[in-house]
Amino acid sequence: MNQESVHEDDDDRTTAELLVTLDSDYRKCYQHVIRQLNLADKTSDGQILADTDFEARQLIRTAFAYIEGATFVLKTEATFNAEEKNVELTAQQQHFIFEADFEINDKGQVKQKAAKIPLVKNILFAFSVFAEANRLQYKLDTNARWWTLMLSSIRVRDRLMHPRTPSDLDVTPEETVAMIEAKVGFDEELHALLSASKAQTDL
Template structure:
């Protein structure tokens, strides 16, 4: 069996996002400069890829953070509830047709999942830090989720259009998420 690591996942997702970012910048640099200072660029394909890559990064790293938090909690002697462990692994339970309990995939709202990941990490390291949802990147993340949802579930051709300010919103959300991750990991006890 091929042994692949969580760090490989994180690195690959980060590289994908950086590559998409570089492609969008290249599209804009190669665009036609207008008299009013704007640029006409064929950036939308790469911009849509940037959105997808950004959310893959956020979701993949959030999952990895939760799993790392469980490992660290065990190592640090921090007791976690079974519910915390189940949510970290994104597992839920329900009854099947025979009345037996079965594991199913937990469908967790992304913003709640991100808060949970950071709070679980904080608990695992006895950090005196609670998640701050008042930061600019968090507001941008909520806007970016709507952009992602529109792109992933298009109902009309216009749903695939992505404006430059939407690209900036997604980049702000991803960079803010990354900065918070670095901050939490840097405070590790």
Template sequence: MTDTNVSARDDDEEDENPQEIAAALIQMLDADVERIIARYDKLLETMFANGVTREQYQEYDGERESLSREIFRAFFAYVEGTVFSLKQYAMIQLGLLDQPLEPCEVDAVLECTWRMRDNGVVEYKPANITFMQNLLFMVRLQERLHGLEKQLDRNSIWFRCLAGSVHVRDRVMHPKHPSDLEVDVEDLKTLWLARTGFIALLEKFMGPRPWKLPDVWLHRPERMPEDMRLDVRKALGLDPGGTDWPGWPGRGN
């Protein structure tokens, strides 16, 4: 007997747009962080409200510590999911622009590497890529895709805060001692700065939130493949050899 649910799901997966999937993942992870921060803020309001007993305060403080750890987990899930999604998005778009990635870059996008076994069979395995390496690689791909240069200053305050927050994330995610689970106010302040800078970085590539991932020439028509660019300019009644795009969405008058 055919499982109609499985068949329907397979059909849906074939119709899925990888750019829509990536955008949806980024939006969901971003919303997770926002929700946890809202819960944290509401808890603080309750903790410092009039009439809270010492016993209640201690109970709330335990919840505050738990939410602090959740914020770190959710934020880094958001960053890592976004980095992976934007790498794949850049790979697809650069391919459409006749600027395909090198094979080694494709492996880095997919976060895999390979080895040759003694019997001559090639097998793939997960690549050992650090968090920062992955982030910087994503930025390089986005810069290439959008024709931009050096959008990330590694000496900026937010980036240094991000690097510091990685260490907090690591000990919270892989604790060896009860003290590894401690997240203090300074840790959260550092994470806040990192988050602000990361969002500003994403806006350079995707514009303001809510984020979408359209074909790159929808907002940068000058980067269309030449044959498509000429056809579109003719259809718009524009000089085929011109560079202006009047009336194009997001491109002015």
């Protein structure tokens, strides 16, 4: 198969398929973790005695792959929705939607490069720009429990991605549960925003 045909095949695949695949990966990891936790012994004070580090690391990685994928899809959908609803997004917003930045090279030419957007800011921007593009009165509640758990889970993810000591790879049951709750909260917020957009369109 040549390179051109590979790109043609990719063009036929949708962002919905991307999210379904990423969510499926997460759910498989989730099932493995829950099975391990349910089979684990517990101490008299309720502490779980289970070696779930491998499964937990996989769960956290797949959860954030899904969250990052969903965040990008939400931003690109904002572009299409804004065009349909005659909402004018700024050039700066468009740059961050497609995660593009610019620099001047040694020849004085302007070159595009990938923008480095911290995940927290990217999520906040994605929800905000999608709401704006769909004329929705909406603001992400950063005081919600799931959001706090998301922030703590990001620190765990960063530790796993950039380990310095063996203990950096350890994931406690509490950290695993926090990731699960954060993923559930993210999904609920995402679906609520998408449903609000659809309801407005159906009016």
